[in-house]
Amino acid sequence: MTLAASDPIFLRYAFVLPALMGVSFVLILFFGKRLPKKGAEVGIAAIGMCLLFSLAAGYQWIDRVEHPPEVEHSEEPAADAEGEHALAAVQFVAAPAQEEGEHHEVAPVLTEATWFTSGGVDFTVGTFVDGLSVMMMIMVSTVSLLVHVYSTDYVGGDRRYTHYFAFLSLFSASMLLLIMSRSTVQFITAWELVGLCSFVLIGHWWEEKPNSDAALKAFLTNRVGDIGLIVGMIVLFFAAGSFDIVQINEFANGVTGGNDHLLLLVASLCLIAAVMSKSGQFILHTWLPDAMAGPTPVSALIHAATMVVAGIFMVARLYGVFFEGLSIGTSNINALAVVGAVTLLFGGALAFVQNDIKKVLAYSTVSQLGYMVMALGVGAWTAAVFHLFTHAFFKAGLFLGSGSVAHSVHSFDMKEDMGGMKRFMPRTFVTFVMCSLALAAIPPLAGFWSKDEILAGASQLGGDGGYPLMLIAGTIGGGLTAAYMTRCIWLTFFGEPRGHAADPHHPPHESGPLILWPLYILAGLAVVSGFANLPAGGIFPDVMALRFEHYVEPVAGYFPGELPTFSHPHFSWWVALVSTGWAVIAAGFAYLYWERGQGHGLTERSRVARGGYVLLENKYYFDHLYTGVIANGIKGPVARAAYWFNQNVIDGILNGVAFGVTVVGRWVYKYIDQGAIDGAIDGSGTVSDSLGQALRQLQTGKVQQYGALLFGGAVILAGIFVFAI
């Protein structure tokens, strides 16, 4: 479990990645403006190196999983003994999944350094590299590199172009630091750093008030969840006695002696608040759609692919805590799964009433993040992480595609300024449709494999009967996804051009290669990334099946994979058929409704439908609740009380003091200033003057007279010395 000299070099020196991006940030900030490409080349070079480094790390990690090093018993005899004890404890359990039998421990690559010591507790930092971290490294650097390239065109000529690239670098550094955090303190630091970068980049065009408002909203909403994060991490520290994520998980899994279920429950509930804010879960999701005020590449990178999955990553990383604390393996419903299910349904429904293309995608992101949280909540760890992986590519592709369209028509409004874009931007159209199909989970694209695994998990995992509510919610949500993406594509790319898109002087045009190539790559990944985890035992050869699960899911004491209650879902034909069929049917309904106009006027005819529409349009009144009820409720009375206090008490005191001071001041002026001080000064002046006049008589200018006075004085002094002493 400690750093061994034999550890592969790219896994051991993973800290190079955030360091590289950090250096890039400083270089761009201080020297970017003087460089020929205004700093963009530094960022692209750095993130490109990161991608190569992470691919090498991925290769070495696969090698490590295939040929796990011998566990070194001599180094940590105590921990290993306990580890084997735990292994022995699960030996008698029948392995539910077929690959369970061939599992042998693959130790993560750990490094550690003491950051500071306070009160006898060492606060350490270090890297924690396992399959999850390596997968995230590859995903983050791929998306980040594509976004860097895309941005050179998209924000080209911007007044804060250099500043923008500097913060892209800082963001990449923070995100890479976050995914390889060894200790919870380091994790919180990186968590706040990505939040800061998100704030800066959402408010990139801060001259316009809504943008800086959105940035503030994102930042402040995240603060609410951060309280949960900090409290949860503190609870875990006192429960496990360590900031080390490995040790916390081993404690939670019962590897290092008994755990405390109540403490783990409290900690996981606190941490769920953090997931709610960072990963846009109900009821703290409201900042995420507003965050679309930032530049589109930022939305693709931060608010679709990387930062918003930090909450999912945190749950996946501390899965022992959640698995034990929420009894995920043995229950039929739990807080995490409920949060995810509610989010995926409500978020998906909200996407129907948005006219801003980026907001549709933002609510879609909320909904897909709900899937991931729900998957973690039902115990389908690999499904959640796999969905995170595939979603990053196709959602980043969708965002960049929407940016490509908006770059051409200078608007994000689908109803007013788009329509018929297929004609003008055929390449963007193709990539957008491919990513949409992946999102809508149409086989054989990426989203199908990951979403189907989540649904299979909801139906098969947990206590007796699985998680039925989650299965229903997930299936319905799949239909919603297909329907709102149909609506989005239809409004954007089909029909007649409207508004800016119909402007005869500036007809829309296809974007340049710097925008298109990232789109091609992401659309390609949206097609193929799903093949990373093909289901086992079916029509595919076993060598290709479940590769993602094999390489990414940890097999060690810090992961609940060896607990008797943990199991993996199998591919299920009826889940796949029902969800796909339902998605196609929902897409068909959407097509009929928006393209053919069938069922239009439903909101006029039906009160229920109208009520639902109004509810959705007002985003379930959450913003009203937060700003109107909570903020104003506090603001109103408190402000009035403060005003009264201000007018009567503080003003009274101030007036009284001011009056007193005036009276005293007048008296002081009259008697002290004019009388005493001026008198003294005038007096001293007069005295000096007359003395000077008297002494002036001595100043004859004759040197010898001065000499005579000097000697006279000396004689007098000499007389005093001789006779008086």
Next chain:
Amino acid sequence: MLLNQFLLLGAVLFSIGVYGVLARRNGVLVLLSIELILNAVNINLVAFGTYTGSISGQVFALFVIAIAAAEVGVGLAIVLMIYRNRQSIDLDELSSMKG
């Protein structure tokens, strides 16, 4: 010991010097008188040094001679400049410092 005689000699020289400084009008002669005062002091220093059996009196005297040489150098330069400006070195005429 002839200390008294030396001290008497020093006092006489000093008084002559003081008289010269205060009474002479010629700047050069004033400088010479200052030299007389300094040498009176030197005589005293050497006399007291011999009297107490220490060498420091003579060392001081050497210092005074060195500094007096520098002082005369500066003083004569000043007198020369005054002469160039006013064609005169009469100290009574140098009363521009009158208050």
